[in-house]
Amino acid sequence: MTHRIRVGILFGGASEERQISLASGLMIAEHLPKDLYEPKLLDTLALMAQHPGLSPELREKAIALQESRPRKALPATDDLPAGIRDQVERAESLAVSATQALSSRGDRGIDVAFLALHGKYGEDGTIQGFLELTGLPYTGSGVLASALAMDKVMSKRVLRGEGIKMPRGAHMSRADLSRDLSIVLARAHELLPAVVKPSKQGSSLGMSMVDSPEAMESAVRIALDHDDQALVEERIFGTEITVGVIGVVGSEELQALPVVEIVPKREFFDYLAKYDPDQCDEICPARISEAARLTAQSLAVRAHRSLGCSGYSRTDLILGPNGPVVLEVNTLPGMTMNSLLPKAAAAAGIPFGDLLHRIVSLALEPRG
């Protein structure tokens, strides 16, 4: 047998979605076909020991990883649904430093990087830029598409510019708030009932549903605790759906996966609904009309192309009274077996291991 492809699964890191990333990475390591791939779990937190933004706890862990010292596993936090706590703690104990594998000198010990990061320093183009410098092939989108998709204000500009229907919105920074509070709030009030979210964040962190003018200012301030820009959007009422798009190996083609319908048992698809299977039903194929399905799939493919995504993506939409409206594009969607994109792939007859194989194969093709 020729040598197996060595896959460095980059995961962990320092984002607010660190723990979700640990769970995704572990699942990927366990399901990459063993006859073809040799996985290594590499924590990118090790690259960040000097980063001034790290908490003392994360810094200590980053240094211990770098020095390959034995270290305490960070316990899973209380806000984490029970289902993934064990995975997170197991992943913490298996992870090794990503530094040698990402060096551009000597044998790095890996042939390709599989990005299982979520949120800041992973989904936002930063690690992709780093990987471009080292010349190591990596899964998923490149620098620009990643950065654009992560930034909901910027991606809305691009997608609306391409004629893709999205909720009306207004954005504001902390400086806007201190300079022109009343003007900013007046603009936001026009969008009521509204959704307020940080521009660059995921997993519904820092988000609020706002029904009255009185609740707007504090919702904007909460979003601004997570990012330097907040986005206020009109709230679209309807059926929440999501559409995965994957590349086809050896061609420029894209395959839209079956539509998944999301039915949260909570006010909206918040952090708990996303990661606790008891808090949300996910139904595939979605119970929507054929026309709505085709429109949603075509919007997801157009959104993927408009942002210049590669490999795979997942577009979140709401099927409102006037048809599907795009909320956002995820360039590194959740990759546990129960995550939305793997579920949709399974419904299309693509088992999880085959999906992972396809994603790595696409990463090894020359980038267009």
Ligand SMILES: Nc1ncnc2c1ncn2[C@@H]1O[C@H](COP(=O)(O)OP(=O)(O)O)[C@@H](O)[C@H]1O
């Ligand atoms: N404009 C909107 N109208 C109605 N619901 C929304 C809107 N924007 C977001 N939501 C709800 O919040 C969730 C998270 O929003 P999303 O924009 O997808 O950000 P995230 O990156 O956190 O997933 C959505 O899945 C949906 O339930």
Ligand SMILES: [Mg+2]
């Ligand atoms: Mg989303």
